[in-house]
Amino acid sequence: xxxxxxxxxxxxxxxxxxxxxxxxxxxxxxxxxxxxxxxxxxxxxxxxxxxxxxxxxxxxxxxxxxxxxxxxxxxxxxxxxxxxxxxxxxxxxxxxxxxxxxxxxxxxxxxxxxxxxxxxxxxxxxxxxxxxxxxxxxxxxxxxxxxxxxxxxxxxxxxxxxxxxxxxxxxxxxxxxxxxxxxxxxxxxxxxxxxxxxxxxxxxxxxxxxxxxxx
Numbered sequence: 001x002x003x004x005x006x007x008x009x010x011x012x013x014x015x016x017x018x019x020x021x022x023x024x025x026x027x028x029x030x031x032x033x034x035x036x037x038x039x040x041x042x043x044x045x046x047x048x049x050x051x052x053x054x055x056x057x058x059x060x061x062x063x064x065x066x067x068x069x070x071x072x073x074x075x076x077x078x079x080x081x082x083x084x085x086x087x088x089x090x091x092x093x094x095x096x097x098x099x100x101x102x103x104x105x106x107x108x109x110x111x112x113x114x115x116x117x118x119x120x121x122x123x124x125x126x127x128x129x130x131x132x133x134x135x136x137x138x139x140x141x142x143x144x145x146x147x148x149x150x151x152x153x154x155x156x157x158x159x160x161x162x163x164x165x166x167x168x169x170x171x172x173x174x175x176x177x178x179x180x181x182x183x184x185x186x187x188x189x190x191x192x193x194x195x196x197x198x199x200x201x202x203x204x205x206x207x208x209x210x211x212x213x214x215x
Contacts (some may be wrong), residue, residue, distance in 0.1 A: 003106060003127050003128055003161075003162055004162065004183075005038065005128060005162045005164065005183055005184040006036065006037040006038050006068075006184060007178070007183075007184055007185065007210075007214070008036060008037075008038075008184070008185060008187065008206075008209050008210055009038050009040065009164055009184045009185060009186040009187070010031045010036050010038070010039055010040070010186075010187055010188075010191055010206070011039075011040040011041075011042050011072075011186055011187065011188045012024050012027050012028050012031070012039065012040065012041050012042065012058065013042040013043075013188045013189075014042065014043045014044075014045075014051065014054070015044065016188055016189050016192070019189075020189075020192055020197040021197070022192070022197060022199075024041070024054045024057075024058065025054060025057045025058060025061070026199060027192075027199075027202065028041075028057075028058045028061055028062075029061060029199075030199045030202045030203045030206070031191070031202075031206055032061060032062070032065045032067060033203055034202075034203045034204075034206035034207045034210065035206075035207070035210055036067065036206065036210070037067055037068065038067060038068040038069075038070065038184075039058065039062055039067055039068070039069055039070065040069075040070040040071070040072055040086060040186070041054070041055050041058050041069070041070070041071055041072060042072040042073075042188075043055070043072070043073075044073075047074060047077060052077065055071065055077060055081060056081060059081040059082070059083060068084060068106070069081070069083045069084065070083060070084045070085065070086050070106075070108065071083045071084070071085055071086070072086045072088075073086070073087065073088060073091050075087075075091075075092055075096075075097040075100035075101055076100055078100075078101055078105060079100050079101050079102070079105075082105075083105065084105045084106040084107070084108070085097060085101055085105055085106070085107050085108070086107075086108040086109070086110070086130070087107065087108070087109050087110065088109075088110045089110060089111075089112070089116065094107050094109055094123050094125035094126050095123070095125050097125070098125045106127045106128070107125055107126055107127055108126070108127065108128045108129070108130055108164065109123065109126045109128075109129055109130065110129075110130045110131075110132075110166075111129055111130065111131050112131070112132065112133075112144035112145070112147070113144070113145075113147070114151070114154075114155055117129060117131060117155050117158070117159075118158065121158070121159070121160050121161065126161065127161065127162075128161050128162040128163070128164060128183075128184075129159070129161050129162070129163055129164070130163075130164040130165075130166050130186060131147060131152065131155060131163060131164070131165055131166070131182075132144075132147060132165060132166035132167030132168075132186075133146055133147065133166065133167020133168050134146070134147050134148065134149070134152055134165050134166065134167045134168060134169055134177060135148075135167060135168030135169060135173065136167075136168045137166075137167040137168040138168075138189065143167065146167075146168075147167070149176055149177070149180045150180075152165060152177065152180045152181060152182065153180040153181050155181075156180060156181025156182065157181065159181070162183040162184060163181065163182055163183050163184070164182065164183065164184045164185070164186050165177045165180075165182035165184070165185050165186070166185070166186035166187075169185050169187060169190060170190050171190065171205075171208060171209060171214075174209070174214055175214055178214070187209065191205055191206055191209065192205075193205055
């Protein structure tokens with residue numbers, strides 16, 4: 001499958017939403033109103049009914065906006081909602097996830113170093129690879145060692161899939177990440193102004209990330 005990813009890859013993370021007292025559906029709507037073309041729903045706890053309802057609401061928003069929708073970790077939830085899937089190193093292997101999702105959905109896979117990236121590159125069930133954290137990040141508990149720009153550039157030179165950079169990337173550092181070879185940048189909390197976590201401010205900040213002059 002030939003795949004082109006948008007340059008900005010926003011992630012609606014339920015833990016970050018709780019921290020900023022934002023409802024996931026409202027945050028997703030703000031991103032979509034700003035013009036994003038892909039959206040991931042990320043929840044690291046059990047999928048109780050209220051969480052599934054949130055994931056379902058975001059699926060409806062993305063369907064209306066004709067935007068690619070991605071579920072993090074859970075092949076079963078992605079299959080129920082007709083969404084794409086993003087897997088981590090400790091999740092179902094992509095080949096097993098394909099038995100749940102079927103052949104059509106896109107599957108992304110997280111890597112954190114050269115060895116993991118090289119191994120995942122050979123996986124025929126994977127459509128894009130994420131690499132990170134590029135910089136120090138507060139959005140993940142017990143993050144892997146920082147990759148940095150020079151290692152990102154070296155790894156990007158070997159890529160055969162679209163490469164999504166993630167982890168600690170800000171509006172100021174994003175141009176250097178693109179220049180190092182990232183096709184897309186996944187962003188969680190850097191799309192939420194910490195001093196003004198209101199939806200209108202989030203829309204304005206997201207629009208800055210989407211500015212073509214960023215690259």
